Amino acid sequence: MGVDDVPLDDKAKRMRDLLSSFYSPDPAMSSSNSSKFASLDAINTTSFDADQYMNLLVQKSNLEGLLQKHVEMAAEIKNLDTDLQMLVYENYNKFISATDTIKRMKNNIVGMEANMEQLLEKIMSVQSRSDGVNTSLFEKREHIEKLHRTRNLLRKVQFIYDLPARLGKCIKSEAYADAVRFYTGAMPIFKAYGDSSFQDCKRASEEAMATIIKNLQGKLFSDTESIQARAEAAVLLKQLDFPVDSLKAKLFEKLEQLLQDLQLKREEVTNFLEDSNDTSKTTSTIDASVHEFAEAIKAYRVIFPDSEKQLIKLSQDLITKHFEITEQNIKEQISVAKFLGFLRVIWRDVLLMDEVLNEAFLPDYSLEAAQRVVKQYVAITFSHLLHDISDALIVNIHMKQKEGVEENPLQVALETSKNAVLKGSMDVLVDLRHLVDDNLGLLLKLRDSIVDWIQEGFQEFFRALDDHFLLLSGRNKSVSQAQGLTEGKVVDKVLAGLVLVLAQLSVFIEQTAVPKITEEIATSFSGSGVRGYENGPAFVPGEICRIFRSAGEKFLHHYITMRTQRVSVLLKKRFKAPNWVKHKEPREVHMFVDLLLQELETIGSEVKQVLSQGVLRKHRRSESNGSTASSRSNPLRDDKMSRTNTQRARSQLLETHLAKLFKQKVEIFTKTEFTQESVVTTIVKLCLKSLQEFVRLQTFNRSGFQQIQLDIQFLRAPLKETVEDEAAIDFLLDEVIVGTSERCLDPIPLEPPILDKLIQAKLAKKREQSAISL
Amino acid sequence: MQGASSGVGYGLKYQARCISDVKADTDHTSFITGTLSLREENEVHLIRLSSGGTELICEGLFSHPNEIWDLSSCPFDQRIFSTVFSTGESYGAAVWQIPELYGQLNSPQLEKIASLDAHSGKINCILWWPSGRNDKLISIDEENLFLWSLDCSKKAAQVQSKESAGMLHYLSGGAWDPHDVNAVAATCESSVQFWDLRTMNKTNSIDCTHVRNVDYDTKKKHILVTAEDESGIHVWDLRMPKVPIKELPGHAHWTWAISCNPEYDGLILSGGTDSTVNLWLASTSTGDGMTSESLVESPTQLVDPLLNSYSDYEDSVYGLAWSSREPWIFASLSYDGRVIVESVKPVLSKK
Incomplete structure (x- = not known):
C-alpha cells in the first residue's frame, strides 16, 4: 500500500482535497488533511481517511500492536452496532404510540357541536326573565325615594x-x-x-x-376664666363673624396697660431699691407682676394666634425699658451687686417671656441691649476710678495745704492715692469679676466680651490716668491749653509737691499696681475669645509699665526742674542786685543762704514724705553740726589762697587745671533715682552748678569774693549733711570759690579765723532765732 | 550716645566764652575766638582747620586789651570782627581789623576800626547784618538796642537809631532774622522780643523765661530756636507765638548756647553747662504744629531727637559755631579754653 501511495499521491490527493473542501465548509478540515500524518487518532472526523490510517498504523506499529488495535477496533464496532439497533427500536415505539393517540382524538370530537347550542339557548332565557323583574319593581322604588326626601x-x-x-x-x-x-x-x-x-x-x-x-x-x-375657655370663646366669636379685631385691639390695650403698670411698679421698686437693700420682697412683687404679664401674653397669643408681631414689639419694649432704667441707674454709681440684681431681674423676665413668646428672640434682643449696658457699666466704673484717684490727689494736696491742718500732706496724698489706685483697681476687678463669674445666662454669653472690655478698660484707664497726671503736673502745655481757661488756672498753680507725688505714684503703678492687676486679670479674666489673636490681648501691662516708667522719670525730672528753677530765681536775684565790683567788706553771712537752706529744707521735707530712703546711705560725719573743723576748708586750698596776689593768680588757673587732671572727674550729673537722697543730691548739685554759672558771669572785687567765700563756707556743712555724694558737693563748692576767684579783680581770701568767727556768729544767730520761734 | 572723640582740639591759654565762624573766608574753614581773662593779657585767636581736617592751625594770634565777652566775625570781610569786652568795671564794644601783614610781625596789634561807645551799661552782643555787604550793625546792652552804620574806610561808626527796651526789661542777647533783615529778636528776662528796625518798635514777643540764647533757622522762615536755663530747648513758629512747636529736653544743667545749622534743616546744636554739646534733629516741618512733647509719645514721636551727645569737655560749653563753608563742621568752645572742632558727618550717615 505504501508503494501505491506514492504514485497516487499528487493527483489523488488534489482530488480528495477538492471533494472534501466541497463537502465540508470547515476550512479546518482541509488544514487537518494537510497534516494528516499528525492525527492518527482522528478517526471520528468526517475527513477520516481509512487507507491512510491503515498505512500509518502499519508503518508505525509492530505486529503485536496491530493485533491489539484490531481487537480494540472490533470491540468498538460491535458496540456501535448495538447502539444503533437500540435507537431504531425506540423510535419505532414512539411512532406507534403517536398513531394511537391520533386515532382516539378523531373519535372524541364528534358530540361537541350539539352541546354548545344547548348552552346558548339557556342563557337567552335567563336574560329575558331578569328584564321582566326590573320593569315591574321600578315604580315602587321611586316612590320610596320621594318619601325619604320629604322626611329629611x-x-x-x-x-x-x-x-x-x-x-x-x-x-x-x-x-x-x-x-x-x-x-x-x-x-x-x-x-x-x-x-x-x-x-x-x-x-x-x-x-x-x-x-x-x-x-x-x-x-x-x-381673667378668671381659663385660657382654654377664653381661647374657645374667641374662636367661637370668630366663627360667628363677630368683628374680632376690635376685641383684639381692646385686649391689646389691656396688655399695654398691664405693661405700664408693671413699669410703674418697677420704677417704684428701683426707687425703693435705692432706699434699702431689701431686694427679696421687692423682687417678689415684680416677679408676680411679670408672671402675670407673661400669662396674659400667653393667653393673648393663644386667643389671637396671628398677633405675634404686636406682641413681639410689646415685649421688646418691655426689655428696652428695663435696660433704659438700668442705664439710668448706672449713671449714678451703683454697686455690682445691684447691677447684677438688675440684670438678673431682666434676664428672668426675658426667660419668662421667652417661654411664652419664642418668636420674639428676646434673649438675643436682650443680649444686644445687655452688651451695651455692661460695656457702659465697665466704662463708667473705670471713669469713677479715675475720678477717685484724681480726687485723692487733688483734695489732699490742694485743700489740705490751704487749711494747713495736715502735717504731711504729700505723704497723705501719696498714701491715699496709692491706695486709691491699687485698692480701687482691685475693687473694680473684684466687682467685675462678679460679672464674669455670675452664672446668669445673659452674662455667660457675654463673658468673653466682658473680659475683653475689662482688659480694654484697664488699658484705657491707665492711658487716661497718665494723661490726667500730665494735666495735673502742668507738664503738657498743649493739653492744658486745649482744656481751655477753666483748667488753666489750676495748672498755673501746680505744686511741685504734687509733681513729686505723681512721680512716686507712677513708679508705684509701674512696680506694684500693674503687676498685681496683671496677675489678677490673668487669674480671673484670662482667655479672651472675641478679640482676634492677631490683635493680641487688650491689656498690655508691658506697655503700661513703659508708659508709667517714663512718666515717673519725667515727673521726677520735672519736680527737680521746678525746684531748681525756684532756687535759680533766688540766686539770680542775689547776683543781679548788688554791684559786685563795689561790694563792701563782708560782715555776716548773706541772707540768701538762709533762703537757700530754707528752700532745700522744704524740698527735703517733701521728698521725705514721698520717696523712700536710699539703701546705700553714706555714713554721716560725726562733726557735722557746723563746727569749726568742718567749716575750715582744706589746708591746701588755704595755703594756696594765702599766697601773694599776683603770683597766685597766675598759678591758680594752672593749678586748678592740674588739680582737675589728677582728680578723678567728678560725675556731677548722675542719673537720679527714686530715693530721698538721690533727689535732694541732684537738686543741690544743680543749684550749686547754677551758682557757679552765676558767679562766672560777674566780676568781683575783693570784698565780693570774700562775701561769696563766706557764704559758700557756711553752706558747706549743712549741704553735706543733706546730701549723699559729699565729694561732688565739695567739688562743686570749691568750683564756686575758684570761679569767683577767677572772676575777681583782687582775689585775696578771708583769713580763716575771721571766716570762722563770722560763721559762728551766724550759727549763734540762727540758734537764737530758732529758740525764739520755739 | 557718647560720641567717640573724633574732634580736633585746640587749646587757648585762658578761659574763653566765645567763638565765631569766619564767614567771609571762602578758602578755608576758619574760626575766630577770644579769651576771657580778667587779670591777664587777652588774646584773639584766628584758627584754621587744615585741609585734611585733622589739625587746627593757629593762623593769627593777636592781643586784645580786655577780656572778651562776645565776638563775631564780619560776614563780608574776613579780617574784620567785633568784640564786646570788659575791663571788669565797665564794658566796651569795638570793631577790629586784623592787620594785613600780621605774618611778619611778632606780636601784631589789632587795628580798631570803630569803637561802639554809645553804651552805658553792660553790653551783651553785637550782631552783624546777616549776610552780604552792608554797613549795618546792631549792638545790644542791657537796656538799649543800637543800630549802627559802620564805615570801614573812614573807620567810623555812627548810631543810626536807638531804642530803649523799657523799664524792667534787661536784655541779654539777640539774633538778627536772616529772612527779614528788618527784624531782630532780643532776649530779656521773661520773654523774647521782636523789634522792627525801620520803626524801632517792638512788634511781637514770646513769653518764655530764662532764655540764654536764641537763633533763627537759616533755612526756614518764622522758625526760632531758644535755649533756656532749666527747661531745655524750644522751637517756635513765630506765626504761633503762644506754644512752642517743639520741646527738646536740652541738657542736664542749663542750655547755654544754641545754633541752627546753616544748611541742614532742623539740625540744631546746643551747648550746655553740663559740659556737653548735643546735636539734635528736630524736624520743624510738622505743619500741624501742635506736636509739643508729651509723655506718651506716639510711635512716630518716639524717634529720639537727640542725634549725638559730645561729652568730651572738661567745663561748661559757652561757645558754638557752625562752619558756613563746610556746614557739617562745627566748633565748640568750653570755658577752660578748649576749642574742639567736630564733624557731624558720621552721626548723620548713621541715620
Whole structure:
C-alpha cells in the first residue's frame, strides 16, 4: 500500500482535497488533511481517511500492536452496532404510540357541536326573565325615594323650629360651642328663607345668639376664666363673624396697660431699691407682676394666634425699658451687686417671656441691649476710678495745704492715692469679676466680651490716668491749653509737691499696681475669645509699665526742674542786685543762704514724705553740726589762697587745671533715682552748678569774693549733711570759690579765723532765732 | 550716645566764652575766638582747620586789651570782627581789623576800626547784618538796642537809631532774622522780643523765661530756636507765638548756647553747662504744629531727637559755631579754653 501511495499521491490527493473542501465548509478540515500524518487518532472526523490510517498504523506499529488495535477496533464496532439497533427500536415505539393517540382524538370530537347550542339557548332565557323583574319593581322604588326626601326636609324644618329652644338650652348649660354649631348650621336656611317662612324662628334664634355672643365676650375678657375657655370663646366669636379685631385691639390695650403698670411698679421698686437693700420682697412683687404679664401674653397669643408681631414689639419694649432704667441707674454709681440684681431681674423676665413668646428672640434682643449696658457699666466704673484717684490727689494736696491742718500732706496724698489706685483697681476687678463669674445666662454669653472690655478698660484707664497726671503736673502745655481757661488756672498753680507725688505714684503703678492687676486679670479674666489673636490681648501691662516708667522719670525730672528753677530765681536775684565790683567788706553771712537752706529744707521735707530712703546711705560725719573743723576748708586750698596776689593768680588757673587732671572727674550729673537722697543730691548739685554759672558771669572785687567765700563756707556743712555724694558737693563748692576767684579783680581770701568767727556768729544767730520761734 | 572723640582740639591759654565762624573766608574753614581773662593779657585767636581736617592751625594770634565777652566775625570781610569786652568795671564794644601783614610781625596789634561807645551799661552782643555787604550793625546792652552804620574806610561808626527796651526789661542777647533783615529778636528776662528796625518798635514777643540764647533757622522762615536755663530747648513758629512747636529736653544743667545749622534743616546744636554739646534733629516741618512733647509719645514721636551727645569737655560749653563753608563742621568752645572742632558727618550717615 505504501508503494501505491506514492504514485497516487499528487493527483489523488488534489482530488480528495477538492471533494472534501466541497463537502465540508470547515476550512479546518482541509488544514487537518494537510497534516494528516499528525492525527492518527482522528478517526471520528468526517475527513477520516481509512487507507491512510491503515498505512500509518502499519508503518508505525509492530505486529503485536496491530493485533491489539484490531481487537480494540472490533470491540468498538460491535458496540456501535448495538447502539444503533437500540435507537431504531425506540423510535419505532414512539411512532406507534403517536398513531394511537391520533386515532382516539378523531373519535372524541364528534358530540361537541350539539352541546354548545344547548348552552346558548339557556342563557337567552335567563336574560329575558331578569328584564321582566326590573320593569315591574321600578315604580315602587321611586316612590320610596320621594318619601325619604320629604322626611329629611321635615326633619330640618323641625330643627329650625326647635333652634331657639335648643339655643336657650345651650345657653343654660353654657354649651356655647354646640350653640354656635347649630346656629351656623341653620344659617344658610335663615339666609334663604329668613324673611318669609321662618321669620319668628330666626328672630328668636338671633336673640339667643346675641346673648351667646355677649356671654362669649364676657368670657373672653374675664381673667378668671381659663385660657382654654377664653381661647374657645374667641374662636367661637370668630366663627360667628363677630368683628374680632376690635376685641383684639381692646385686649391689646389691656396688655399695654398691664405693661405700664408693671413699669410703674418697677420704677417704684428701683426707687425703693435705692432706699434699702431689701431686694427679696421687692423682687417678689415684680416677679408676680411679670408672671402675670407673661400669662396674659400667653393667653393673648393663644386667643389671637396671628398677633405675634404686636406682641413681639410689646415685649421688646418691655426689655428696652428695663435696660433704659438700668442705664439710668448706672449713671449714678451703683454697686455690682445691684447691677447684677438688675440684670438678673431682666434676664428672668426675658426667660419668662421667652417661654411664652419664642418668636420674639428676646434673649438675643436682650443680649444686644445687655452688651451695651455692661460695656457702659465697665466704662463708667473705670471713669469713677479715675475720678477717685484724681480726687485723692487733688483734695489732699490742694485743700489740705490751704487749711494747713495736715502735717504731711504729700505723704497723705501719696498714701491715699496709692491706695486709691491699687485698692480701687482691685475693687473694680473684684466687682467685675462678679460679672464674669455670675452664672446668669445673659452674662455667660457675654463673658468673653466682658473680659475683653475689662482688659480694654484697664488699658484705657491707665492711658487716661497718665494723661490726667500730665494735666495735673502742668507738664503738657498743649493739653492744658486745649482744656481751655477753666483748667488753666489750676495748672498755673501746680505744686511741685504734687509733681513729686505723681512721680512716686507712677513708679508705684509701674512696680506694684500693674503687676498685681496683671496677675489678677490673668487669674480671673484670662482667655479672651472675641478679640482676634492677631490683635493680641487688650491689656498690655508691658506697655503700661513703659508708659508709667517714663512718666515717673519725667515727673521726677520735672519736680527737680521746678525746684531748681525756684532756687535759680533766688540766686539770680542775689547776683543781679548788688554791684559786685563795689561790694563792701563782708560782715555776716548773706541772707540768701538762709533762703537757700530754707528752700532745700522744704524740698527735703517733701521728698521725705514721698520717696523712700536710699539703701546705700553714706555714713554721716560725726562733726557735722557746723563746727569749726568742718567749716575750715582744706589746708591746701588755704595755703594756696594765702599766697601773694599776683603770683597766685597766675598759678591758680594752672593749678586748678592740674588739680582737675589728677582728680578723678567728678560725675556731677548722675542719673537720679527714686530715693530721698538721690533727689535732694541732684537738686543741690544743680543749684550749686547754677551758682557757679552765676558767679562766672560777674566780676568781683575783693570784698565780693570774700562775701561769696563766706557764704559758700557756711553752706558747706549743712549741704553735706543733706546730701549723699559729699565729694561732688565739695567739688562743686570749691568750683564756686575758684570761679569767683577767677572772676575777681583782687582775689585775696578771708583769713580763716575771721571766716570762722563770722560763721559762728551766724550759727549763734540762727540758734537764737530758732529758740525764739520755739 | 557718647560720641567717640573724633574732634580736633585746640587749646587757648585762658578761659574763653566765645567763638565765631569766619564767614567771609571762602578758602578755608576758619574760626575766630577770644579769651576771657580778667587779670591777664587777652588774646584773639584766628584758627584754621587744615585741609585734611585733622589739625587746627593757629593762623593769627593777636592781643586784645580786655577780656572778651562776645565776638563775631564780619560776614563780608574776613579780617574784620567785633568784640564786646570788659575791663571788669565797665564794658566796651569795638570793631577790629586784623592787620594785613600780621605774618611778619611778632606780636601784631589789632587795628580798631570803630569803637561802639554809645553804651552805658553792660553790653551783651553785637550782631552783624546777616549776610552780604552792608554797613549795618546792631549792638545790644542791657537796656538799649543800637543800630549802627559802620564805615570801614573812614573807620567810623555812627548810631543810626536807638531804642530803649523799657523799664524792667534787661536784655541779654539777640539774633538778627536772616529772612527779614528788618527784624531782630532780643532776649530779656521773661520773654523774647521782636523789634522792627525801620520803626524801632517792638512788634511781637514770646513769653518764655530764662532764655540764654536764641537763633533763627537759616533755612526756614518764622522758625526760632531758644535755649533756656532749666527747661531745655524750644522751637517756635513765630506765626504761633503762644506754644512752642517743639520741646527738646536740652541738657542736664542749663542750655547755654544754641545754633541752627546753616544748611541742614532742623539740625540744631546746643551747648550746655553740663559740659556737653548735643546735636539734635528736630524736624520743624510738622505743619500741624501742635506736636509739643508729651509723655506718651506716639510711635512716630518716639524717634529720639537727640542725634549725638559730645561729652568730651572738661567745663561748661559757652561757645558754638557752625562752619558756613563746610556746614557739617562745627566748633565748640568750653570755658577752660578748649576749642574742639567736630564733624557731624558720621552721626548723620548713621541715620
